[in-house]
Amino acid sequence: MSTDREAPPKEGLRERKRRETARRIVEAGMRLFIDRGYEAATIEEIAAAADISRRTFFHYFRSKDEILLSMQGGMGEELAAALREELQDKRPLQAMRAAALRICGGYPAADMIVVDRLMRANAAVQARKQASYIQQEQALFEIMRERWPQPEHEVSLRLAAMASVGALRLAFDALSREGGARPVALLLNEVFDALEAGI
Amino acid sequence: MSTDREAPPKEGLRERKRRETARRIVEAGMRLFIDRGYEAATIEEIAAAADISRRTFFHYFRSKDEILLSMQGGMGEELAAALREELQDKRPLQAMRAAALRICGGYPAADMIVVDRLMRANAAVQARKQASYIQQEQALFEIMRERWPQPEHEVSLRLAAMASVGALRLAFDALSREGGARPVALLLNEVFDALEAGI
DNA sequence: GCATATATATGCACAAAGTGCAAAATTTCA
């Protein structure tokens, strides 16, 4: 029989459709957010544009802001995975720099700027974005601790996680402020350089 | 005439009543949040308990979560003021430690734990709380920069602000986790000691 | 004290978010 090694992806019609619907919702949401603003776009409209009922929307996202947050969420997971790899042969800050540089390529600066601008338009969304930085910090700290589990490293790893996420924040803030004038990679390097010089 | 030295507070009936009403709203809100949970307590009930109409509630707070956030807000301003003073004769981390120790006395640990617990019950509120840490970091950074405006200090001051707010976060998290077993002052000193040792 | 300006409180109507429930419609799998 043709290879039953590994768990077969088993991507049935159901899951495929579900993913496709989620994708359509996000797409429709972003389109409407950009066209008429985050607050003005109603879930009703988004659902209509994504060709589902309003009620079904809530089977995919708990609230309107989750559309925006879902974008950032994926990036966080990628970053965590990349960090775990880079930590094999690098010290924390070097690893974070490398991980960030590696994955930022996959996210067009223009998109990040758009999402950032949308988030600034609503206090609750902005808050959740900033909160996600803190969750990210916790996640990255735990990954670093996998690599150096000794308790005497805990404090410095926490510092490293704080500084790393702080650097990401500064770089993305700068990106947004400059409107994408300079590439993300450059900004990241700049911030991480300054960070290392300051320690 | 009985002393007209200094600008008279000019606390008219209006402002006094306004403050009193705000106080009643917060009190009623906290009472209901504790009794039946954050989400279950409706603004309608809170307004009734504070003896105002539902519509009037919104003249005082933009939303339900602002009741909880108003508690944290006051502390942030006090901290900023204390930091400004301590920076006269201390280095950033020392100053932050002193400022935090000074003002934490004014906030009973039990109250802080209750507020923290309530905030954990709702994702949006939790997010705003964490976001306020980031705003706090920005505010404290700016205060530090008043003292050392030279651009070559910018990065290290940013680091100091990040580390300081990080320390506050760790101390308050510990307080909440331990349920108040050890006093805030002790936790703060512990975290700041670890921080300084790690640098 | 009174008139008048100004700030605050309230009621009403309304849009939108979010939830529970039960009835279709669809997909899976034997």
Next chain:
DNA sequence: TGAAATTTTGCACTTTGTGCATATATATGC
């Protein structure tokens, strides 16, 4: 094919938050 599981939908309902007009309370000049 037919039963089981999952997804989609409609409907009714509660709650949040806002706009607007009106009433009420406070402040201020005369």
